[in-house]
Amino acid sequence: MNKGNFKKWLYLLVTAVLVLSLAACSAKTSNNESAPTDKSGKVKLRIVWWGSQERHDATLKVLKLYEKKNPNVTFESEFSGWDGYWDKLATQSAAKNAPDIIQMDAQFLQEYASRNQLADITKGIQTSDIDPSLLDSGKYKDKLYAIPLGNNAYGMVYNKAALEKLGVTPPKSGWTWDDLFKLAKDVQPKLEKGKYVLRDLTYDAGAYEMYQLSKGKGNLATKDGAFHFDKDTWLEWIKIFADLRKQGVVSPPEVTVSEQEYDPKRDLLLNGSILIKQGLAAQFPSFNSVKPNTFALVAAPRDKESGGYLKPSMFWSVSQNSKYKKEAKKFIDFFINDPEAAEILGVSRGLPVSNSVLEKLKPGFTDSDKAQLNMINETAPDAQPFNGGVKGWGQFNQVEYSSIGEQLIFEKISANDAFEEIQAKFAETVKP
Incomplete structure (x- = not known):
């Protein structure tokens, strides 16, 4: 190889190495595991x-x-x-x-x-x-x-202070849906005008799922994304709340749809409009921080089976x-x-x-912290399976189901038509 060809070969070799190096850096950066910081290393x-x-x-x-x-x-x-x-x-x-x-x-x-x-x-x-x-x-x-x-559990949160003031025995773990509805009917006459025992749960898919689970009918969607609402159970649920609305026991439509959760002025439990609603253990500090020593948690009502489940x-x-x-x-x-x-x-x-972190924190738990732990412990022994892995469920739950539920409580659609609409919207929104 003459000197000129050697230089040309060396140049091409160096160029190839640089290209490969840059490609490797580019791949590393596109993976973004170790992207470059600024000049100060920040x-x-x-x-x-x-x-x-x-x-x-x-x-x-x-x-x-x-x-x-x-x-x-x-x-x-x-x-x-x-x-x-x-x-x-x-x-x-x-x-x-x-x-x-x-x-x-x-x-x-x-x-x-x-x-x-x-x-x-x-x-x-x-x-x-x-x-x-x-x-x-x-x-x-x-x-x-x-x-x-x-760690978290899905159940109910209620105004313990208000129930005690009314001389009402608060709910306990192991209670049933019939216990809840009887409590609501018994307490309602004791409340002042514009106050209600229970939030209207008609258009809350999560609350209905607790009911369907307790009836032994499973989750609202299978793990592979198939529609799994039980029509007879759902129609039963809708009728229960339609009757409670007529009796003035649950929040009326215009009040129900105005709720903005965790807002001290617009959350129906926090502003005193209702006494009981569905809730997660992890949400309890939000309620307790606004009105300390007012609220309490209880495991989900049950029927043939438990209605609650554990979830992140x-x-x-x-x-x-x-x-x-x-x-x-x-x-x-x-x-x-x-x-x-x-x-x-x-x-x-x-x-x-972290289990080790939890053990270290337990000795210093406040009453609010213990309430969360107690609800999780009450739910855990026979907790229903949690199914959160359905693509499109968030959109269906937050938008489609709620919209149809609003039509129901304002009596703009029949229950049977609403069920067909729910099934159609599920098929459009939730993808396996």
């Missing part, structure tokens, strides 16, 4: 969540703690109530501009994971101390896309388009496992998922 993580003011304040304190322990990291936080949260996140995700760390809910998890909007976080977070069944709730097609942040309160997920996946996962690991963080967070997102 990383800014965008993070978003919904919830009460108590949850907001606790989360901000944990972010400050993490920044103190990791001086190269800062946070840009976004916080809101439930209403509007999902519309904004959907817009951001579609534009590939979602925050790095996203508080996720079970009914929307499969939707975002199936659209490749969430990162696979199977590796990089210490999860050995989390109950396997709870951890599995964050999976989609055997990959982990969400880390549960709290919520999750942290990482955006697929995040430039800082590795750093985001490191923060999530800290959030669920660090003892100092756990002390700050308490049970603002439900009982801690």
Whole structure:
């Protein structure tokens, strides 16, 4: 090989190496596990969540703690109530501009994971101390896309102080739906005008699911996304509440549809309009922080079987388009496992998922914390299976089912026609 050809060959070799190196860097960056920081080595993580003011304040304190322990990291936080949260996140995700760390809910998890909007976080977070069944709730097609942040149970929350003032024995675990409806009818005459014992649960799919589960009819959707409403059971439920509305025992339509949950002025339980509604254990601090020592939790009413189930309160997920996946996962690991963080967070997102963290916190539990733990313990022995992995369920539940339910309570549609409409909307919205 002459000198000229050697130089040409060497040039081509160096060029090829550079191209391959750049391609490798590009692939690494597109995977976003270790994207470059700025010149100072700083990383800014965008993070978003919904919830009460108590949850907001606790989360901000944990972010400050993490920044103190990791001086190269800062946070840009976004916080809101439930209403509007999902519309904004959907817009951001579609534009590939979602925050790095996203508080996720079970009914929307499969939707975002199936659209490749969430990162696979199977590796990089210490999860050995989390109950396997709870951890599995964050999976989609055997990959982990969400880390549960709290253990939780679905049941009922009620105004204990008001019932005691009226001389009414509060409900206890093991009560039935008949007990609930009898309580509502017996107490209603004792209430002043404009107050009601029970929220109208006609257009709440989650509340109806408790009823269907207790009748031994299973979840409202199968795990593979098939429609599983039992028509006779559903029609029975709708008639019960139609009769209660006529008797003035449940909130009237115009009051029911005006509710904005967790808003002190518009949440029907918080503003004193009703005494009992469906609720999750993890929501209890939100109620208790507004009116301490007023409310209490009780397991879901039962029939042939239990009506309640255990579920993750919520999750942290990482955006697929995040430039800082590795750093985001490191923060999530800290959030669920660090003892100092756990002390700050308490049970603002439900009982801690780390078993060792939970044991350390138990001695310092407040009465509110113990209420959550007690409801979970009451539900656990014969809890129904939780099914949160149905694509499109969030849209169906929050929009389609609620809209049809509103037509029902305003008597704009018959029960039979409403059921057919529910089945049609389910087929359009929920995809296997």
